[in-house]
Amino acid sequence: MVLISLLLVFVVLFVVWKKRRVAIFLLACAVFWLLGSWLPGPLVRLANSGYDTMHEPRFGTRTVIIVLGGGTKHDRHGLLVPKGDSMTRIVLASSLYRRCMEMEKECLVVMSGGNPQRHEQSEADLYGSLLLDAGVNRADLILENKSLDTYENARNTEKILRSRQYDTSVLVTSSLHMRRALLAFAAFDLDPQPAVAIVRRPMSWWVPHPRGWFDSNSALHELVGIARFYVWRLLGLY
Numbered sequence: 001m002v003l004i005s006l007l008l009v010f011v012v013l014f015v016v017w018k019k020r021r022v023a024i025f026l027l028a029c030a031v032f033w034l035l036g037s038w039l040p041g042p043l044v045r046l047a048n049s050g051y052d053t054m055h056e057p058r059f060g061t062r063t064v065i066i067v068l069g070g071g072t073k074h075d076r077h078g079l080l081v082p083k084g085d086s087m088t089r090i091v092l093a094s095s096l097y098r099r100c101m102e103m104e105k106e107c108l109v110v111m112s113g114g115n116p117q118r119h120e121q122s123e124a125d126l127y128g129s130l131l132l133d134a135g136v137n138r139a140d141l142i143l144e145n146k147s148l149d150t151y152e153n154a155r156n157t158e159k160i161l162r163s164r165q166y167d168t169s170v171l172v173t174s175s176l177h178m179r180r181a182l183l184a185f186a187a188f189d190l191d192p193q194p195a196v197a198i199v200r201r202p203m204s205w206w207v208p209h210p211r212g213w214f215d216s217n218s219a220l221h222e223l224v225g226i227a228r229f230y231v232w233r234l235l236g237l238y
Helices: 002-016 018-036 040-048 087-102 123-133 150-161 175-186 210-234
Strands: 062-068 072-074 080-082 106-112 141-144 168-173 193-196
Touching (some): 040 175, 087 168, 141 150
Parallel strands (some): 062 168
16 A cells, blocks of 8 residues: 555654654654545546446447456455455446447457455456346356456456457456556557546545555555556567
8 A cells, every 4th residue: 555655654754754754743643644535536536537427338240348357355244355445346247348349249258366465366256247147148158266466367368269260359447447447458558448437526525534555655656656657668668
């Protein structure tokens, strides 16, 4: 988490830079106050930029719907479920699939997501079962359950699609994640249409709010990821 990393930086500075401890403490308080109050809105707006509305994708004769996992967690009953707002990705993907089939197109769904949380099921396996429950035909569903991050989502999906013929593709993820995801897919010469499953609404407060720190952390995670993509691309790592 970005905010935890930032907190650790302040802790290290506090320990090492003894002569500036008061200034470091006050700076840390100010930064985290702003991240919980005023800054969440602008940060979310920046991360959402260009993908803060939902658009209807077009379907080709052979359409591939790519769904990215958003994590897994155990609910209060101990059942493994999609994390956060990730269920919206399943809802949108199944809806797109139904519309695609109603237009008598060839429709393929690629569910991509490994098991970075080290739970009993990968994202692809868990989300895949929910997609089947939502009406996706088993023959039209491919599970890619090895990816541990967005870059691997793109790389492993490209390997799957390399030997398949399709006219258009659609990428399903959240508004915050979409820009970074499209950059990763473009690195493998894939240009899917964005299909935003849920839009994170920019919100700010006069005083710190738990939702503010959550939103700031989510937005900063994506913005740092985008910056890292360009740095790694410059260094030839992507």
